[in-house]
Amino acid sequence: MVWTGRAVLPSLLTMSDTTGRRWHDMGGQDAGPVPMDGHDFALWEKRVDALMVLCGQKGLFTVDGLRRALEDMGEDAFESMSYYERWIAAVNQNLVEGGAYTLEELGERMQEIAARGSTYGEAQSDG
Amino acid sequence: MVERVRVKALTPPGHVRAPWYLRGKEGVIERPLGHFANPEQLAYGLKADTKPLYRVRFRMAEIWGEGAENPDDTLDAEIYGHWLEKVDTHAP
Amino acid sequence: MxxxxxxxxxxxxxxxxxxxxxxxxxxxxxxxxxxxxxxxxxxxxxxxxxxxxxxxxxxxxxxRSPANGAAVVARAWTDPAFKARLLENASEASREMGFDIGPLNLIAVENTADTHNLIVCTLCSCYPRNLLGLPPDWYKTRAYRSRAVREPRTVLREFGLELPDHVTVRVHDSTADMRYVVLPARPEGTEGMDEAQLAALVTRDSMIGTGLPHRP
Known part of the structure; x- marks a missing residue:
């Protein structure tokens, strides 16, 4: 698939105030101590990362498209969703915009997946 | 020759890579980095022009003023040419 | 599947x-x-x-893991010609050592007796992932992204690193197409060590700038 190139209006609602500064543009802001805790990445997170890299390599969309979608998701998403939750949402948005599949296809597939089982392991297509 | 530049103090909405805290600030070109596709077009799935990219060095005192943690520490950032304007060092 | x-x-x-x-x-x-x-x-x-x-x-x-970067650093500590190539073009120098870094545009910045470098991405989470692997969680936090450019010395203190006043801090904000890796200074007391021994001293944080290499 090649990008058909449709412009998407940036969301004007993702600015933190009326100056034009956007929420993700954090350099120099006040913030607390750096939290030092970390985690080992889960398999599903590694898969999201791999999907992004491969979609970029295949020309389905660019890392700038990913960032644009992440930025437009707004600050609430940054606070309430995990890093790779935001990434899969942004990957999906770019793929839908680029016509890789339709929202109908996505919605039906997600419903089908829910019916396969109640855990990530059970919900793979091979059970 | 040291080339002084100022980051344009523009405030368009949407995906741009010039950080807010550097807009309107003056620095020097540390080195040119070549030409790269314009992220402001790539982000929207558009065919992108290539733009020159520069590594620009700023003094912390220029960015943060009196409140700088250490005025002589520096900050380097990559800024696309269309976000930079030359500073005339020979101005009266 | x-x-x-x-x-x-x-x-x-x-x-x-x-x-x-x-x-x-x-x-x-x-x-x-x-x-x-x-x-x-x-x-x-x-x-x-x-x-x-x-x-x-x-x-x-x-x-990909910090061990890749550590091998590059150890080579630079022992081979002046390699170090020169690394500082000239870190992507090519890393590929020369056999690391598959893909299209990564890498710049190495050198710590010296009077310069300390620190890497951050204030706009998102850009990181030299194709050399060092995925970034630590703290690198992606609001706290690090916000503060590293305005109060790097205070942030470094939280990481246990106290820099003397005569050392200039150079912060690098990865705002576009380049990625950065710090070439830390070789610790004292390592004169007789070989590349593998030296590589074991190089920590991930020492290549981001939030730490120093281990001492032998």
């Missing part, structure tokens, strides 16, 4: 790095996990990707 590729090569439930995966395979399925499965399946069915490509990409990313 075939079983996860890793199951064929690694202990059940263990990542290639030998750590357990986070226990997500048997916790309640989330909306976003369902989306990941759906996106992956649709991309495969429509011929954009193959399961083998996805597995290979995960393996390639798992194979």
């Amino acid at each position: 075939p079983h996860d590729h890793h199951d064929h090569f690694h202990h059940e439930g263990m990542s290639p790095s030998g750590h357990p995966y986070r226990a997500d395979n048997d916790t309640p399925l989330t909306y976003w996990q369902r989306m990941e499965i759906a996106v992956r399946e649709l991309l495969v069915e429509k011929g954009h990707l193959t399961p083998a490509e996805i597995a290979a990409q995960i393996e390639a990313m798992d194979a």
Whole structure:
């Protein structure tokens, strides 16, 4: 698939105030101590990362498209969703915009997946 | 020759890579980095022009003023040419 | 879809790095996990990707770790000509050592007796991932992204690093197409050590600038 190139209006609602500064543009802001805790990445997170890299390599969309979608998701998403939750949402948005599949296809597939089982392991297509 | 530049103090909405805290600030070109596709077009799935990219060095005192943690520490950032304007060092 | 590729090569439930995966395979399925499965399946069915490509990409990313960067640093400490090439073009120097860094545009910045470098990405989470692997969680936090450019010395103190006043701090904000890696200064007392011994002293944080190499 090649990008058909449709412009998407940036969301004007993702600015933190009326100056034009956007929420993700954090350099120099006040913030607390750096939290030092970390985690080992889960398999599903590694898969999201791999999907992004491969979609970029295949020309389905660019890392700038990913960032644009992440930025437009707004600050609430940054606070309430995990890093790779935001990434899969942004990957999906770019793929839908680029016509890789339709929202109908996505919605039906997600419903089908829910019916396969109640855990990530059970919900793979091979059970 | 040291080339002084100022980051344009523009405030368009949407995906741009010039950080807010550097807009309107003056620095020097540390080195040119070549030409790269314009992220402001790539982000929207558009065919992108290539733009020159520069590594620009700023003094912390220029960015943060009196409140700088250490005025002589520096900050380097990559800024696309269309976000930079030359500073005339020979101005009266 | 075939079983996860890793199951064929690694202990059940263990990542290639030998750590357990986070226990997500048997916790309640989330909306976003369902989306990941759906996106992956649709991309495969429509011929954009193959399961083998996805597995290979995960393996390639798992194979990248701070040990790669440590090997580059140790080579630079022992081979002046290599160090010169690294500072001239860190991408080519890393490839020269056999590391698959893809299209990464890498710049190495050198710590000296009077200069300390620190890497951050204030706009998102840019990181030299193709050399060092995925970034630590703290690198992606609001606190680090916000503060590293305005009060780097205070941030470094939180990491246990107190810099004397005569050392200039150079912060590098990865705002566009370049990625940065710090070439830390070789610790004193390492004169007789070989490359492998030196590489063991190089920490991930010392290559981001939030730490120093171990002392022997």
